[in-house]
Amino acid sequence: MLGIDPTKIAFFAEVLVSGLLSGVLYALVALGFVLIFKASGVFNFAQGAMVLVAGLALVRAFGWLEASMPFWLALPLAIIFAGAVMTGIAWAVERFVLRKLVNQTALTLFMATIGISFVLEGLGQQIFGAQVYKLDLGLPRDNLFALESLFDGGILLNKLDLWSAVLAAVLVAALVIFFQKTRMGRALRAVADDHSAAQSVGIPLTRVWFVVWTVAGLVAIAAASIWGSKVGVQFSLVFVSLKALPVIILGGLTSIPGAIVGGLLIGAGEKLAEVYLGPSVGGGIEQWFAYVVALVVLLVRPQGLFGDRIIERI
DSSP, X not given: OTTOOHHHHHHHHXXXXXXXXXXXXXHHHHHHHHHHHHHHSOOOTTHHHHHHHHHHHHHHHHXXXXXXXXXXXXXXXXXXXXXXXXXXXXXXHHHHTGGGGTTOOHHHHHHHHHHHHHHHHHHHHHHHOSSOBOOOOSOOOOEEEEOTTTSTTOEEEEHHHHHHHHHHHHHHHHHHHHHHHSHHHHHHHHHHHOHHHHHHTTOOHHHHHHHHHHHHHHHHHHHHHHHHHHHOBOGGGGGHHHHHHHHHHHHXXXXXXXXXXXXXXXXXXXXXXXXXTHHHHTSOHHHHHHHHHHHHHHHHOTTOSSSOOOOOOO
């Protein structure tokens, strides 16, 4: 086929698919950022800490419950417990932080989320412990070979990564329906456009913020489940949010589909860059590739690929 070695094509496809599946994991964390910013105009620096706390609550509850009941019952109860923890966090954030900062500047709200991040990290580790916890939710971890009819030997894939992609797709579909088709979703978008105007037409700002932080907490549970299954539940999950930043810059801070597309592009781009460009520069491209892409996007299209263009009228 055009003189191209089929083995090289298969290798390229395997690297590409591996990168796309890694990008799904970045997108899961980025969804939390997009949700809160889309609905409240707040850039939530605490999203990484929320993923950590969600993972700690899930793994500890699962460990306690599995010791006295069957797996099929312990897992849903552990997820419910983690959901209750994240709902409690959402209530506390709205009641003791955001309610005091209604109509404040975006910078003030951003600084508040930095404080929330440190509080959540400290409390999470104080209550649940700081060691690395293994999380096994029963998802298959073995490898499989796909597209064997196209490529000799097929493409090596991991089943856990495939389940991650399915979970992300379901989440995106549910969130798009929530924002576009439900009354609360429309209220969330109205609050994001103008806090004062939303209040003037009877939209309860405090309730809206509670709802969106609760939903972001549930997304954090999904992200923690996948990341925890791959690398264990540990303090480093906080820094997963740093990799999500280039994703939301590329996809756009206000776009849920943009978070997924941005994650896929970043994941695939960094894997391909590491494999094909890394050897010529000594390796390590995967560590900084995403941030270079984010810088270029900020210079060329600051709102991202799918973000809303901000127009200031004077």
